[in-house]
Structures are given as structure tokens and as C-alpha cells.
Amino acid sequence: MAQFYKPQTRAQRQPSRSLKGQQVVGLDHLGRGIIRTPQGTKFVAGTAPGDVISVSVTGRYDAQLIGIEQPSAIRVTPPCSYYQTCGGCDLQHLADDEQWQHKQRTVQEMLKKFAQLQAQQWLQPLRGARWHYRRRARLAVYWNRQRQQLTLGFRAAKSKQIIAIDSCLVLAKPLDQLLQPLRSLLEQLQCTARLGHVELIEFTQQLVVLLRLPEVPNAADHQQLQAFAEQHQVAVWAETDQALTPLHARPEPMSYRSHRVEVASWPTDFMQGHRELSEQMVAQVIQWLAPTAQDQVLELFAGSGNFTLPIALTGAQVTAIEGIPSMVNRLQDSATQLKLPVVAHCANLEETWSQQPWANSPFNKVLLDPARAGAAVAIGEVARRQPERIVYVSCAPDTLARDAQVLVEHGYQLKQAQLVDMFPQTHHIEVITLFERG
């Protein structure tokens, strides 16, 4: 039989090596400990600056923690019983102050490294509840047909494996209390075998269970869902590729509170995860923008109006741009109902603005709140129009630094910055920044 040459895989060529006595010298932007080994810098999850650890080298830049030889003084015992396995709250081994200080340092370092930029002033971070704060969560589901067994939980770090959980210390308490009854319910439903995932959302009016499915559940499942909805006082919705269907809910938008106003929202809409800090952040952004009835504000990545409606309440004219048509319609409806001076447009902000009618209006103030990818195209469009003030809300310091460089090239200065502790216990970072023309 012919034989073929089979190259060794990378893993075969580089057997993992273990190293002892490694000092963690800092954390990277993903919250992983940095060690300097004879084979170069490696990143180790679950470690704290000052730890002395033993590791197994697993890749060119990665190492896995084997044991902590000497714990750092800033290390605390993670309170969550799923900490070792669940991929969620990866910084809970750091004391509270260490977490936000690390995040603020990370933003400062990135701005300096990629944009040669320092904020003229860092305000004290916005902080709030550090546990039971999340008002929205997506749970992974796996139905083992052979064993007729359900796994409901969160994914392990860098893995598709689902870690079954019965309680979660960062979920808002009413959502946390739903986890066990929800698991019992799903074990009974026929549609569980085809369930993609489940989302739990806390709106002002009601808790929502959103089932992601290929088709709406059958009559037998409907009955069980109705009983569950009544017993636990929740609304149940189903999302398929074709439609969002209220199974046991009124077919109308719910809402969440944002700085003196209720923002209409559907279960599939984006919503800031931390209720208390979202409100604080909106208040600070309004303080920086200082909108008045004389201002023309352009808001990019507006979602369903978390910032838009409170800004328009001040009398400023707001032009709000968002990429998801249903959210644009909802935002426009909310503004119309509240008689607020808002015009909402749907546009893909990854594209240039040459075809956008709204782009020719004069704006003196701009607010942008992009997703992690940042605003590579939009930031140039904004900077060329030279508004007097730009507030940039970011959930990714690397893309913030990239976009900030464009603003600096167009003559803007970073006047103020403030960390928002929106995702305590995790490595995720939220920061707000105020730019003005120099």
C-alpha cells in the first residue's frame, strides 16, 4: 500500500513544558497574567500580579496554570462555586479595587501605545453593584438524546463545553431564581431537543424568557410554557429565523429605565447589561455633552434610544443612527410618543456617508457608542465635520485607541475619561471619553 508523508502537527512538534517559580508581572487587556519565561512572554488565565506560579506552556503565547506556589497579596478567594470551570467571571480572584484599577490602567496603556494619547483628566470610576447586577444573560443548552439529559449553563473559557449551573452570582436575583425552575421546565419540553439557546431578560414591567428555536413549540409545549409563565410571573417569547413571537406575553414592547425616561425595547434588542451603571453612564454622558435646545446632536450606534431619549429631553435636536431597522422604528416611535425632537435613520456605519442624506446637516456635538469593532469608518466621517465636542463610549480599549488616533490627527484633545465598572468580576472594559477641538 502506498504511504504518504504526514507532517507532524504543531502540538506534536511542541510538547507542553512545565515551568516552576514564574512571577506574574502584570495583566493583559483580557485579564490574563503576564509571565516572562526563557521562551518569551506568556499569558496565563486565572492569575494575579504578584502570584508565583507553576505553569504548563501550551502555545507560543499561552501557558496554563498548574498551581499557585505563592499567592499575591491582591488575590481573594473567588466566591462563585463555578469559578474554576465557567468561562464567565474570570477576574473574581482579584480584589474589587484591583479589578477597576487594572481596567483603567489597560485603557491608559492602550491610548498611550496606539495613539500616543493621555487624557487630561481621569474622573473617579463609575461604580455600582458588583454581584447580581446582570439584567440579561444568554444560557447555552445541550440535550443529550441518548441519555435524555439536559445541560443548561454557560460555556467554559475558550470552549464549546457547557458548564451546567443552578445559580449565578452576577445575574440579577429575579433571573438567578429562575434558573432551577427553568431547567426543570426544559427537561419536560419536546422542543428542548431543538433549542438553540435561552435568554433571560429583566425589563421594568416583567422578566422575559426568550427561547431560540427553529420553529415555534407545539401545543403540548405551549401548555407547559403557559403554566410556567403563570407560576413564575414571566413572559415567554420564541425567536425563530422568521419571527419573534410572544408565546405567553402581550405582543407589545416592554421597556427599561434610562435617566428619567422609559426606553421601549423588545427581547431581541441590545440593552446595556448593568442597570444601575447604564443609568449613571447616561447621566455622565449628558453632563459632558451639555445639550441645550440650540444644539444639533448626531448620535451613532443609537440602539433603541438609551442615550437618545434622555438627550432629547433637554430640548436638543438629535439625529440618531442605528443599523437594525426594527430598533430604528422603535426608537422613532418612542420619541414621537414622548414628543421629543428626534429623527432616527437606519444606516450601516461601516460604510462611508456619501449616500446618507442626514450626513449633510450641521452637527455641533456627536455621541458614539459602537460595538467592540469600534467605528473605523464613522470616526473619520465625524472628525472631518469638526464638531466642537465628541463623546465616545467604548467597550473595547483597543478599537477606542485606534479611533482616538484619528481624532487626534484631526486636532482633537482627550479632555476627560472615566472608567465605567459595567462588568464587575469579568475582564470586559467599558470606558467613556470626551474629546474637544484643541
Ligand SMILES: C[S@@+](CC[C@H](N)C(=O)[O-])C[C@H]1O[C@@H](n2cnc3c(N)ncnc32)[C@H](O)[C@@H]1O
Ligand atoms: C454597544 S450597542 C449601543 C446601543 C445604545 N447606544 C445603548 O446604549 O443601548 C451598539 C449598537 O450599534 C449597532 N451597530 C453595530 N454595528 C453597526 C453598524 N455597522 N451600523 C450601524 N449600527 C451598528 C448595534 O445594533 C447596537 O445597537
